[in-house]
Amino acid sequence: MNIKYYLAVDIGASSGRHILxxxxxxxxxxxxxxxxxxxxxxxxxxxxWDTGRLFEEILTGMKKCHEMGKAPASMGIDTWGVDYVLLDKNDNIIGSTYAYRDSRTDGMDDELYKIISEKDLYARTGIQKAIFNTIYQLMACKTKEPENLEKAESLLMIPDYLHFLLTGVKRQEYTNATTTQLVNPETNEWDIELIEKLGFPKKLFGKLSMPGTEVGDLSKEIQEKVGFNCKVILPATHDTGAAVMSVPNTSEDVLYISSGTWSLFGCELEKANTSETARSANFTNEGGYDHRYRFLKNIMGLWMIQSVKKEFEAGYNYTSGDGCSDNAEAADYSFANLCARAEKETIDSIVDANSELFLAPKSMIRAIQDECYRTGQPVPVTPWEISRVIYRSLAACYKQAAEEIEEITGKHFDSINIVGGGSNAEYLNKLTAGATGKTIYAGPSEATAIGNIGAQMLSDRTFADLNAFRQCVFSSFGVKEFK
Structure with a gap:
């Protein structure tokens, strides 16, 4: 049987994978x-970020496809949002490829608001304030490394750059571009007037391309390295945009959580909501497939449990905070066990999971303990207690976000569809159902890669439209239900 393969390269903040x-x-x-x-x-x-290392891993996975005799007809890459590279006239990277958790953007909001107010910026772009957004990163570059902006001939978001390395073709993809806070939600193009007002070079911002657009063939050099040629097709290159494409419920009364390092909680809107009410609640309007808007809130998400897991595995002494636990090697700190053991604990402390306290602390464990102490709540000590506090805190944030969405949109939502790796956390699913009073549908877990594949299949006319693709996702993978 002649099978047509599609390759999704899905790169998150902690790992990447090739899904065929x-x-x-x-x-x-x-x-x-x-x-x-x-x-x-x-x-x-x-x-x-070490983009060179990432690209070598992309090539390694592509070579494995060839070795297996499963060369794809097309491929596409998705990553996180907001981060970018600047290229000079010879297409070499200028300066460092900064990561969104870098502190160089501290205070850049104040600098930016000297030019345009936070309120006016939201009304103009519909993107929630996050100090790591590209707009603040570029302000940091303009303020601290102006020579880099002066030398730059191109700006490419991380997946745009990786696609360029594969093909030699530069395209700026729409869904990731909206995370810059520099796209006009009415025109769905760069807001050049805003860009010039902020003093960023206009030449860096070209025509935006939609998911499903063909970038080109692999370059001859890449073909020789991986052993085959294929089309490179733009997915929704922002991983949340890809994940939301694979939400398997086509009903309008469903909320979604794309649950990974971040929890992205929201709904789909036909038109961006740039109201002051939405801004005050810190909701964003990110671009999606076919110019649908992902009206959502960023919640810290599994980053917290990922961080404490690493500390436990490294031997963090959670009773003193200054040494190694004697039984660190013997304990099972898998996500499954942390989740299962957390459910058996009784501590009821809750922290604000969306607080900047948990964005990049030196120790996530200590940050959680200190915040519980500061707020007069019982302080978690064991890994299982700390995990319980995290899961309960996430469920509380989900409840608040659901209430805010219903108030802002005037809609009632009966259910929440959780996609991504977090859909496997059954204790968190149960907590979310209890906190929100809504039915929880969990799955698929590989939502981002499946959504990436969906854009390629839609481009190849395998499906008539997005709803047809989503129906196939539901029949292919199913979901687990929690009430």
């Missing part, structure tokens, strides 16, 4: 071909 997919008996099938580490490096006191 195809249609079989009317259902979407997939297999993981390659998985690799990703993480921020420390360089000169800054947090940065």
């Amino acid at each position: 997919s195809w249609i079989e008996d009317g259902k979407i099938k997939y297999e993981e071909i390659h998985r690799f580490y990703n993480g921020m490096d420390d360089e000169g006191g800054h947090k940065v």
Whole structure:
């Protein structure tokens, strides 16, 4: 049987994976071909990305496809949002490729608001304030490294740059571009007037391309390295945009949580909501497939549990905070066990999971303990107590976000569809159902990669439209239900 394969390269803040997919008996099938580490490096006191290392991992996974005799017909790359590279006239990266958790943006909101107020900026872009947004990163560049902006001939978001390395073709993809806080939600193009007002070079911002757009063939050099040629197709290159494409419920009365390092909680709107009410509640209007708007709130998400897991595994002495636990190697700190053991604990402390206290603390464990102490609540000590506090805190944030969405949109939502890796956290799913009073549908867990594949299949006319693709996702993977 002649099978047509589609390759999704899905890169998150902590890992990347190559997912190869195809249609079989009317259902979407997939297999993981390659998985690799990703993480921020420390360089000169800054947090940065090693794009060279990432690209080598992309090529490694592509070579494995060839070795397996499963060369894809097309491929696409998605990553997190907001981060970018600046290229000079020779297409070399200028300066460092900063990571969004780097502190160089501290105070850049005050600098930016000297030019345009926070209120006016939201009314103009519909994007929630987050100090790591590209707009603040570029303000930091303009303020601290102006020579880099002066030398720059191109600006590419991280997946745009990786696509460029594969093809030699530069395209700026729409969904990721909206995370810059520099796109006009009425025109769905760069807000050039705003860009010039802020003093950013106009030449860096070209025509935006939608998910499903063909970038081009692999360059001859890349073909020789990986052993095949294929089309490079733009997915929704922002991972949340890809994940939301695969939400398997086509009803308008469903909320979604794209649950990974971040929890992205929201609904889909046909038109951006740039009201003052939405701004005050810190909701964002990110661009989605077919110019749908992802009206959502960023919640800290599994970053907190990922961080404490690393500390436990490294031997953090959670009773004193200054040494190694004697039984660190013997304990099971898998996500599944942390979740299961947390459910058996009784501590009821809750922290604001969306607080900047938990964005990049030196120790996530200590940050949680200190905040519980500061607010007069019982302080968690064991890994299982700390995990329980995290899961309960996330559920409380979900409840608040659901109430805010219903108030702002005037709609009632009966259910929440959780997609991504967090859909496997059954204790968190139960807590969310209890906190919100809504039915929880959990799955698929590989939502981002499946959504990436969906854009490629839609481009290839495998499906008539997004709803047809979503129906196939539901029939292919199903969901678990929690009430």
